[in-house]
């Protein structure tokens with residue numbers, strides 16, 4: 001747990017000089033637009049053809065730019081050189097694009113903003129470039145001095161193996177600039193809510209505990225306007241509906257009793273598509289790929305306890321055409337739509353896969369049955385709990401253990417279940433986190449404090465080593481062979497990755513957790529319209 005300022009690179013820069021920013025939101029820009037000669041508009045329109053950018057906001061930026069000292073002369077004769085216009089346009093377009101990115105990628109508190117806007121008619125901070133408002137005056141209202149405000153958002157991740165709180169702090173230094181993500185406070189408790197399926201009031205205690213962290217982190221005067229949201233994933237998806245509902249009701253009551261702002265639908269089970277898409281938003285935001293005008297992004301692989309997600313932006317149409325229709329999701333950002341390949345496999349999280357490998361998923365007779373696997377050390381026998389149930393598990397005492405046998409067992413859990421996207425055999429970079437990261441650390445593949453880059457074949461090599469020397473790795477975890485073999489099998493036989501596919505194993509980027517939670521708070525402040 002800890003909050004630390006992000007390095008500058010994470011903060012979204014203001015790309016417009018401040019004087020220009022005032023103009024940008026002022027009526028003046030509209031008035032200038034109204035006076036702009038039609039040839040200039042058509043030249044800009046022409047130059048923006050084929051671009052995914054809207055030409056009108058670019059026009060505003062262009063106009064503002066062209067009225068600066070440097071460009072005034074060139075604008076005087078608008079019809080003289082389309083070339084000049086085009087190069088100016090390109091320059092402006094790249095600024096505008098980055099600007100759109102910051103505007104979309106940073107978020108602000110609507111209440112405060114609306115209050116501020118009601119008091120200051122000249123200001124428009126909607127996530128769009130200047131409004132088309134007919135105005136008759138050139139007067140620019142003075143901007144308030146010493147404007148700086150801080151606001152927060154609380155996102156609970158109710159996972160199958162634990163509940164986590166993410167407290168995001170945003171700072172807005174200027175009413176005409178967008179807030180930046182300043183830092184995140186993260187804290188986790190175990191087990192997850194689903195372990196309290198039969199005693200929701202006890203489960204609620206973990207939420208109360210985490211809310212105390214929020215109270216300590218967020219200044220008292222901010223509590224009333226800080227939204228608190230909880231999204232549950234596989235653990236609650238796998239529970240009978242009425243048990244899941246009782247847990248959610250308990251959480252909602254606790255939220256209502258808290259001093260924080262409880263929006264509509266603040267306590268829900270998130271669907272798998274949103275889980276994948278929002279994790280993709282988080283990682284691409286934190287790694288700066290959402291500002292790049294190239295639309296180059298990275299894919300994500302998230303391995304939870306109950307479910308696993310894969311999400312990426314396909315480069316080839318064939319990937320979209322050959323995917324089941326519900327594996328394609330659209331998200332609106334930056335005035336354009338991203339069409340993503342995404343799927344969440346419920347029951348294929350690392351811990352649920354252990355149960356499936358052991359043949360214990362949905363089994364009865366848990367009091368007396370012993371579930372055996374050649375992925376476990378021969379002499380291992382233990383009671384093991386997941387999702388509120390306890391299982392007797394063991395190795396095969398008088399049989400064999402090791403990688404080959406284990407791989408065969410695990411193949412049954414993966415084969416024919418996981419879809420292989422057409423493009424995954426290509427060379428895209430994937431960021432892998434949660435249990436991919438944890439197991440890579442435990443098995444010594446990467447350093448726990450820095451993360452690292454591995455190839456799929458590294459997981460395979462290490463899985464073989466762990467499984468063939470189970471006694472050596474037993475103190476770390478008796479399940480390490482099973483988990484490493486599952487990861488190898490999922491990547492290769494499941495998704496169809498090549499041995500040489502590069503995985504960037506990452507827990508945090510600039511001290512912010514790689515999790516869907518940041519994408520979800522963005523979605524809360526500004527509906528990303530995932531469909």
Ligand SMILES: O=c1[nH]cnc2c1ncn2[C@@H]1O[C@H](COP(=O)(O)OP(=O)(O)O)[C@@H](O)[C@H]1O
Nearest residue numbers: 159160161233234304305306307434435513515
């Ligand atoms: O925000 C996070 N930071 C660090 N690790 C996380 C975060 N969210 C989930 N994890 C990791 O994800 C794994 C389990 O995910 P979870 O319990 O949410 O499964 P689920 O998504 O299948 O419900 C664990 O390794 C847990 O530590």
